Amino acid sequence: MRAETSTLRGGWIGHLAAVIVVLAVGLSLYYASRQIDYEWRWERIPHYLVETGGTEITAPFDGTAKLAPDGHSLSLTPLLGGGEPVTVAGFDRIEVSDGDIVFAGNTLGREHGWSAGPLAIGLWMTLKISLVSLVFALILGLVVGLGRVSHRVVARDLAALYVEVIRGTPLLVQIFIFYFFIGTVLSLSAFAAGVAALSVFTGAYIAEIVRGGIEAVPRGQTEAARSLGMSAFQAMRHVVLPQALRSTSPALAGQFINLIKDSSLVSIMALTDLTKAGREVVSSTFSPFEVWFCVALLYLALTGTLSFAVRRLERRMGRHD
């Protein structure tokens, strides 16, 4: 640590200089934006993150509403079939009048409270598609990575072909192929097609990381394991792979962060992730500057939290060695 600090020059003055540069860039951007005809409306943005208008309560079926005297519930008599009236409760504000005919899905009233806005829902979708893709990408990457170091030529060839094809084509094109071709042929949902495209793409990079990790484990480890009577599979499973995965965990975490960012490309499919949600909010607010800054910050929060957590984890694991 000591040697490291002695090679750094500038100290706190350097940090100060960095802050000044950032402020200068920010200010000049601000003045530049003042030159164009644009009205900043930041106050609109929180509304799209967290909905404070409350949750809608909708009619479960077509019927006639009859308000209860307490003002917090109503009974709904089915229009057809003459079934028993059903009580719908939990309203803070009722938005229909006594005797109104409502149809299934119509808003009856609202319950106060907070609910997720479109940006928050998009963020959740981004997180969900990234996590699900990560699981499949890890499995795929592990299998292909093992194939790359296999003694079987067929496994080596197939793994190398897969890695070359995937790394040699743009993710956007792969997503189009998965969505329009494979998705149609196998009738996959947009989510499934998105997960498939992202897993296959990330899997190729993870395979290379896994291969590098395995090749970095000294040959003597395999020899020691084999000399103890372990099969090639057992030596890989109990001796080589645990060491390889430990040494590559920073690279794997970096790949996960890339995956989160790459997932923004699935917004071209009918999938409302954070980027797509941003586009929708822009089209309803006409405030593209604020919305895209906000979306960028949300991605940054996600990846920043993750890399922080990974660094903590690494330090804890490092202490055990």
Next chain:
Amino acid sequence: MTELRPLIEVRHVDKHFASTGTRALKDVSLSIHAGEVICIVGPSGCGKSTLLRTLNVLEPVSAGEVWIEGVSVHARGARLDRLRTKVGMVFQQFNLFPHLDVLENLMLAPLKVLRQPVASVRARALALLDQVGLADKARSRPGQLSGGQQQRVAIARALCMQPDVMLFDEPTSALDPEMVGEVLDVMRDLALKGMTMCIVTHEMAFARAVATRAVFMEAGSIVWQDAPERFFSNPENARLRAFLGRPG
């Protein structure tokens, strides 16, 4: 006459390394019988480590035959993994598993390969650590141990498989001089207990003290073998005399 059958036997073995184009072994034959302690000496690069590695088929031979406990390793369906459980090996670079602690290093193969019950493996592992003087290091990581301690753990790890033969590939060559003694003591102890051993070493005094047979290799061939007394004090072979006469 089963007692005459060697535990390990190699016959007319050749080894070529295609990548370097070298012939590491030329028509080498050697048999190891139960109770023997064989020390292999010779100049660097003479093929003695390669020979040792063919004895448990870590290095497949280019020509010739290898038998382990009477089973040819070249036979169709020969279970190499099974045969290796009978042959322990200790490496120059220790090759302990760094992600496991000492006790786990010892227990891994007996549990996963022999599928023995945890309790008995654990008891045996602890007894072996005691035997090599490291009972207090059971929960240490290999990285926290000195070279001599690591090599003693490696010996205990090989012994934990309860092998019939132990192979040692220059076990003290990577050690600081002050740690050589503790490892040789463990090996001498093992020889006195009657373990069959085959040792590649540069420690001539040790070889002379523990060996029942000494083997001299040069340029990929076994040049001379003899009882240690005659081998070291009154060598009848000119090349061996030259080798032993060299200082160091």
